[in-house]
Amino acid sequence: xxxxxxxxxxxxxxxxxxxxxxxxxxxxxxxxxxxxxxxxxxxxxxxxxxxxxxxxxxxxxxxxxxxxxxxxxxxxxxxxxxxxxxxxxxxxxxxxxxxxxxxxxxxxxxxxxxxxxxxxxxxxxxxxxxxxxxxxxxxxxxxxxxxxxxxxxxxxxxxxxxxxx
Amino acid sequence: xxxxxxxxxxxxxxxxxxxxxxxxxxxxxxxxxxxxxxxxxxxxxxxxxxxxxxxxxxxxxxxxxxxxxxxxxxxxxxxxxxxxxxxxxxxxxxxxxxxxxxxxxxxxxxxxxxxxxxxxxxxxxxxxxxxxxxxxxxxxxxxxxxxxxxxxxxxxxxxxxxxxxxxxxxxxxxxxxxxxxxxxxxxxxxxxxxxxxxxxxxxxxxxxxxxxxxxxxxxxxxxxxxxxxxxxxxxxxxxxxxxxxxxxxxxxxxxxxxxxxxxxxxxxxxxxxxxxxxxxxxxxxxxxxxxxxxxxxxxxxxxxxxxxxxxxxxxxxxxxxxxxxxxxxxxxxxxxxxxxxxxxxxxxxxxxxxxxxxxxxxxxxxxxxxxxxxxxxxxxxxxxxxxxxxxxxxxxxxxxxxxxxxxxxxxxxxxxxxxxxxxxxxxxxxxxxxxxxxxxxxxxxxxxxxxxxxxxxxxxxxxxxxxxxxxxxxxxxxxxxxxxxxxxxxxxxxxxxxxxxxxxxxxxxxxxxxxxxxxxxxxxxxxxxxxxxxxxxxxxxxxxxxxxxxxxxxxxxxxxxxxxxxxxxxxxxxxxxxxxxxxxxxxxxxxxxxxxxxxxxxxxxxxxxxxxxxxxxxxxxxxxxxxxxxxxxxxxxxxxxxxxxxxxxxxxxxxxxxxxxxxxxxxxxxxxxxxxxxxxxxxxxxxxxxxxxxxxxxxxxxxxxxxxxxxxxxxxxxxxxxxxxxxxxxxxxxxxxxxxxxxxxxxxxxxxxxxxxxx
Ligand code: FES
Ligand code: FES
Numbered sequence: 001x002x003x004x005x006x007x008x009x010x011x012x013x014x015x016x017x018x019x020x021x022x023x024x025x026x027x028x029x030x031x032x033x034x035x036x037x038x039x040x041x042x043x044x045x046x047x048x049x050x051x052x053x054x055x056x057x058x059x060x061x062x063x064x065x066x067x068x069x070x071x072x073x074x075x076x077x078x079x080x081x082x083x084x085x086x087x088x089x090x091x092x093x094x095x096x097x098x099x100x101x102x103x104x105x106x107x108x109x110x111x112x113x114x115x116x117x118x119x120x121x122x123x124x125x126x127x128x129x130x131x132x133x134x135x136x137x138x139x140x141x142x143x144x145x146x147x148x149x150x151x152x153x154x155x156x157x158x159x160x161x162x163x164x165x
Numbered sequence: 166x167x168x169x170x171x172x173x174x175x176x177x178x179x180x181x182x183x184x185x186x187x188x189x190x191x192x193x194x195x196x197x198x199x200x201x202x203x204x205x206x207x208x209x210x211x212x213x214x215x216x217x218x219x220x221x222x223x224x225x226x227x228x229x230x231x232x233x234x235x236x237x238x239x240x241x242x243x244x245x246x247x248x249x250x251x252x253x254x255x256x257x258x259x260x261x262x263x264x265x266x267x268x269x270x271x272x273x274x275x276x277x278x279x280x281x282x283x284x285x286x287x288x289x290x291x292x293x294x295x296x297x298x299x300x301x302x303x304x305x306x307x308x309x310x311x312x313x314x315x316x317x318x319x320x321x322x323x324x325x326x327x328x329x330x331x332x333x334x335x336x337x338x339x340x341x342x343x344x345x346x347x348x349x350x351x352x353x354x355x356x357x358x359x360x361x362x363x364x365x366x367x368x369x370x371x372x373x374x375x376x377x378x379x380x381x382x383x384x385x386x387x388x389x390x391x392x393x394x395x396x397x398x399x400x401x402x403x404x405x406x407x408x409x410x411x412x413x414x415x416x417x418x419x420x421x422x423x424x425x426x427x428x429x430x431x432x433x434x435x436x437x438x439x440x441x442x443x444x445x446x447x448x449x450x451x452x453x454x455x456x457x458x459x460x461x462x463x464x465x466x467x468x469x470x471x472x473x474x475x476x477x478x479x480x481x482x483x484x485x486x487x488x489x490x491x492x493x494x495x496x497x498x499x500x501x502x503x504x505x506x507x508x509x510x511x512x513x514x515x516x517x518x519x520x521x522x523x524x525x526x527x528x529x530x531x532x533x534x535x536x537x538x539x540x541x542x543x544x545x546x547x548x549x550x551x552x553x554x555x556x557x558x559x560x561x562x563x564x565x566x567x568x569x570x571x572x573x574x575x576x577x578x579x580x581x582x583x584x585x586x587x588x589x590x591x592x593x594x595x596x597x598x599x600x601x602x603x604x605x606x607x608x609x610x611x612x613x614x615x616x617x618x619x620x621x622x623x624x625x626x627x628x629x630x631x632x633x634x635x636x637x638x639x640x641x642x643x644x645x646x647x648x649x650x651x652x653x654x655x656x657x658x659x660x661x662x663x664x665x666x667x668x669x670x671x672x673x674x675x676x677x678x679x680x681x682x683x684x685x686x687x688x689x690x691x692x693x694x695x696x697x698x699x700x701x702x703x704x705x706x707x708x709x710x711x712x713x714x715x716x717x718x719x720x721x722x723x724x725x726x727x728x729x730x731x732x733x734x735x736x737x738x739x740x741x742x743x744x745x746x747x748x749x750x751x752x753x754x755x756x757x758x759x760x761x762x763x764x765x766x767x768x769x770x771x772x773x774x775x776x777x778x779x780x781x782x783x784x785x786x787x788x789x790x791x792x793x794x795x796x797x798x799x800x801x802x803x804x805x806x807x808x809x810x811x812x813x814x815x816x817x818x819x820x821x822x823x824x825x826x827x828x829x830x831x832x833x834x835x836x837x838x839x840x841x842x843x844x845x846x847x848x849x850x851x852x853x854x855x856x857x858x859x860x861x862x863x864x865x866x867x868x869x870x871x872x873x874x875x876x877x878x879x880x881x882x883x884x885x886x887x888x889x890x891x892x893x894x895x896x897x898x899x900x901x902x903x904x905x906x907x908x909x910x911x912x913x914x915x916x917x918x919x920x921x922x923x924x
Contacts, residue, residue: 003274043194044187046398048348049432053832056348084187097185101177104798107806108644109184110349110398116185139841142832144346144399145644147809148840150802 004029004072015079017042018086028074032066033057035073036083044084044113048142055141058114059083065121065140084113087120095158095165096120105154107145115141119155128159172657172860175798179648179668180396189396192352192368193429200354201230202273203418203428206266206283207438208258211507211825212306213289215256215265221282229279230422232267237417239384243409244377249307250473250510252382252413258287259306260472260509261826262438264410269418269426292507294825296446296469299504306472307505313470314478314503316485318557318754321496326461330452334533338449338525339891340874342469342820343442343813344827345514346837347643349398351408351439352429355415362389363416368397369408371681372639376673378409379416394671397643401810402513404643405683406475407439436830440512441820443468443480443503447488447525457537457547461496464488466522470503471510472825477503480511482613483684484518486758487871489557490526491568491607492548497557508825513683515807516870519608520814527604527875528890531882541879542581545572545605558758564853566764568605571788571851575603575766578849579786584770592884596776599783600884602769604876609759610864611686614749617760621741622680624694626655627669628702628735632722634659636668636695637736638679640687644806645866646799647687653795654692654859658699661718677738685864688795689761692859694739701737761863765789767808767872770844771880778896778903780816780881781844787869788849793861800865805846807869813837815874819893 004027014023017040024039036042036059048054050069057069060082087094096116099105106112115138122129122137129137134155135148143151183189220226234241234253241255242248254265268279292306293299299311307313327333353367362385369375372392379390392412397404411428418426430438451462466488470477485501534544549568555561576582581601588599611617625637636655642648652666659666669675679691703721706712711724729735749756770784787804794800817836821828829835852861874892882888887902 003278005274037194042187043190046191046349047193047431048350049832051432051831051833054348084185088186093182093185100185101181102798104175104178104802106178106181106184107646107802108347108349108397108399109180109189110191110347112184113187135841139839142348142837142839144348144401144810144837145806146802147805147807147846148843149805149846150798152840 004031013073013077015076015081017081018083026073028072030073031069032071032073032076033068036068042083042085046110046113048110053142055114055118056111058117058141060117060121063124065118082117084116087116095161096154099154099158099161103154103157104150105146111141111143115143115151119158122155123159123162128163131156170657171653171663172795173793175796176649176653176663178646179652180642191349191398192354192366192395195354195366195395197354197356197425200425200427201269201271201418201422202276203267203269203415203426204276204280205264205414206268206280208254208261208263208265209285210258210287210289211261211292212259213257213287215254215258216286216288218266219284221284224279224282228270230269230418232417232421236421237382238420240381242381243413244381245374245406245409245475246478247474250475252410260507261824262509264414267414267418269422292825294506294508294822296444296467296504299469299506306507311505312502313474313505314481316482316501316754318485318497318499320494320557320559321461323461323463323496323498326452326496330460331455332453332536334451334453334529334536336449336529336532336890338447338528340445340521340524341893342444342511343514343818344436344820344835345401345403347399347401347403350430350432350435351404351411352427353408353411353415354425354427355412355419356425357416357419357423362391363420364391364393365412365415366393366395367408367412368404369394370400370404370641370643370683372641372671372673373678374406374681375409375412378413382413383416383420390673392673394641397641400643401515402517402683403440405513405681407512432832433830436835437827438509440510442514443470443477443511443518443521445484445521447522449525449529451529451533453533453537457539457544459492459494459548461494464497464499466499466501468503468518468521469506469508469511471506471508473510475510476512479613480513480518483609484522486558486609486613487519487607488522488526490523490530491550491605491764493550493554494557499557506825508822515810516867517684519867520811520870520874523606523871524874524892527606528878531879541603542572542576545603549605556758558755560757566790566853568764571764571766571790572605574849575768575786575788578788578847579768579770579784581768596774598773598775598884600771600880600882602771602876602878602880602883603766604872604879605766606871607762607764608685608864608868608871610689610761610763611759612684613758614756615751617690617741618743620680622691622694623677623738623740624679624691624698625677625736625738626695626698626702628725628728630726630729632726634661634666634699634702636666637676638668638691638695639671639673639676640679640691641671641682645803646796647682649799650688650795651692651695654695655699657860658696659703659721661721665718685866685868688859688862689864690741692862694741696859698737698739701739705737761792763789763791763863763865763868765868765872767876769873769876769880771877771884773881773884773899778899780894780899782812782877783844785844785846786849787846787872788851789868790851790853791865791868792863793852794850795860795862800850801848803865804848804869807866808846808873809838809843811870811873812843812877815877815892816894819895
């Protein structure tokens with residue numbers, strides 16, 4: 001972990017997180033991941049590698065899937081960010097969360113927040129993806145527990161239910 | 166009682182909701198007031214004397230808490246099987262990345278620079294970096310002879326068999342190190358207070374291993390050491406023993422600082438410094454009759470244990486016991502040894518020695534088949550263990566297992582024969598070659614031999630004030646579904662809805678020692694104890710007249726509430742008792758090695774690309790007999806996940822070593838399978854039922870790691886007609902093999918007719 005303060009002084013950065021406007025004071029080069037976890041106490045995004053390989057820190061930024069360990073917080077100025085904490089509507093789980101639960105898509109759970117957000121991003125772009133498209137769409141998110149099958153099934157299931165809802 | 170069975174149903178995972186909403190608390194998510202961050206200064210060389218330590222310029226050292234071995238209140242070791250591994254090196258280092266000093270500071274960003282600024286002068290000593298170098302003993306790096314442990318398993322008279330053999334088949338097989346690569350890196354938080362002692366919270370598998378290690382290290386009595394498991398983001402054995410080291414480090418810093426300290430490894434540190442699967446070498450020499458029956462043989466199994474003893478003796482034991490596979494050996498001599506090298510100690514990883522020796526056995530079976538001129542199917546069929554026969558340790562198979570039937574079903578669901586036929590045509594031309602490979606194997610559940618008796622596990626079940634039930638175990642959840650399945654078992658035993666049962670967070674202050682969460686023992690051994698402790702709760706209520714037989718869940722709730730209101734805390738305990746008639750001789754390594762075996766036949770279908778030399782697995786059938794399946798979704802998830810790790814072990818995951826140090830400690834250069842690398846993994850269960858386990862369940866977690874490597878490499882040989890005897894098998898190895906294949910085609914064991922032919 002390099003020291004982000006070497007560059008510049010702290011400044012105010014405002015963005016929307018899970019629908020709420022937030023303002024933080026941070027060094028411009030601080031990682032969005034650290035700001036979310038340490039300042040906003042949104043610890044759902046996890047650090048698996050710190051180098052953009054595992055996707056466990058993934059969040060949605062203006063609808064795009066980003067690895068928040070690679071995003072300097074300065075880039076998030078004015079953006080709208082969705083983390084795993086913002087997916088459920090109160091007690092009502094998001095369809096993907098429900099499907100992950102039922103299909104066995106979460107084992108140890110550490111990849112799950114990033115995986116669900118990646119799946120969410122995929123389904124936002126394509127409501128009825130093929131199995132191959134799901135495989136491809138989630139290939140930036142590593143899971144060591146599941147061997148992916150039950151994750152893929154969960155995404156298919158969620159897509160199905162959304163279609164028939 | 167409730168007539169709806171909970172066993173066998175895919176009930177929702179207990180902690181599932183928190184996991185999908187991001188609420189689960191892993192150790193790095195936890196913050197304590199006044200907390201410092203800790204870091205480790207590690208050895209830069211593989212072996213040598215520490216001469217001098219200098220704290221370089223540019224760092225405000227007075228702001229740092231600095232701990233060296235001198236600050237250790239008790240014994241400078243990580244107590245496990247032996248006490249040879251120091252917590253912090255003092256005058257010698259024995260492997261790269263060995264911990265020497267600890268630093269803590271309130272500002273985590275200042276730590277990396279401070280670690281860099283510590284310079285250590287060494288007097289280097291020559292190191293030992295392979296099994297062969299260790300065996301040569303030119304340098305003695307551990308004990309008197311570089312040998313951590315040896316075992317000898319002997320059955321029948323091996324001497325006499327060679328003269329009777331029609332064929333003598335020899336082979337040497339090897340497997341590489343493999344990183345567990347849980348996605349959550351290792352981490353611990355420790356806090357100290359003179360009155361309460363030391364508390365650690367962390368990512369871990371075995372709370373009582375850490376408890377034992379901290380008592381010795383801090384010189385504290387049992388009640389002044391508390392270990393709490395946080396949600397753990399994958400472990401696979403990788404958080405069995407090394408967390409004791411990190412807990413020890415965090416504890417030492419916390420004691421000296423008088424403030425809580427958090428140590429979280431980053432990926433590079435976790436990969437470079439913590440344990441991996443033991444590299445192995447296995448040599449087979451087998452006497453076989455004309456009709457393909459194994460008459461007997463010798464198996465030499467060697468693992469590289471790294472620099473300290475840690476768990477190597479136990480890994481070696483499991484590997485040795487599994488070395489003969491699921492076959493009947495009229496006579497056999499298995500010699501096993503774990504040797505020392507100057508690499509970080511190798512450790513527990515799913516399968517625990519068995520994937521190594523079974524890779525060898527199942528590759529060797531195909532070689533025997535080629536030599537004798539039988540198909541890989543027929544050679545296995547003729548040698549499968551049958552009920553009533555004895556294993557290599559002379560454990561009589563009592564279960565009505567029919568391996569031939571498992572094989573038939575696996576052949577059928579994989580469409581083995583029709584595919585083989587199709588491939589033999591298609592393989593005549595084009596840029597790809599296709600093949601099918603089989604692996605048949607077994608995996609013993611629970612601790613080996615007398616292990617469970619020594620563990621002497623205890624489990625508690627509590628009837629709570631609100632009338633609900635809580636399971637008290639130190640068995641940990643790290644993805645497998647421990648909390649869910651143990652709750653199912655207690656609910657089933659009590660005839661209560663699943664929702665009325667929960668499990669306590671593993672916290673040594675709260676829960677008894679139900680043993681480590683390893684060796685596929687949780688459901689079979691701990692589950693059985695949960696079942697009987699739960700029954701104890703019902704019996705107590707019935708005996709006291711508060712409840713009658715055939716009660717409803719509501720009646721149970723009322724009775725339980727009343728009982729707590731009158732008598733206070735209401736807990737029942739159950740302690741492990743060895744099943745009767747179990748015999749094990751630790752000296753001769755003979756007897757009932759495991760309370761139960763799971764059995765399996767796996768079949769891989771592969772395509773080898775002749776231009777890129779890459780192998781893709783196109784279909785994978787995993788068929789197993791694991792006793793009763795308690796939770797179909799979780800069980801299937803365990804198998805698929807294990808197979809995926811096995812595919813990584815076979816085709817992707819290579820640790821590149823240089824002088825004992827891992828060179829590719831990042832996810833960019835240590836490659837595990839992604840969602841687009843894996844085939845459909847098709848899982849099939851056969852259920853026999855096992856008298857020992859809870860509701861007939863046997864262990865399941867490790868089994869799927871054993872089969873993929875041999876099935877895949879057998880399939881690659883089937884596709885190419887070229888022999889490969891090591892994993893990982895990377896494209897460069899395939900290229901090498903093919904370049905030599907002119908030679909290979911004329912050798913009898915790599916018979917060209919094996920290309921696509923129905924052997
Ligand atoms: S932590 Fe960001 S991609 Fe791995
Ligand atoms: S569920 Fe453990 S890494 Fe995916």
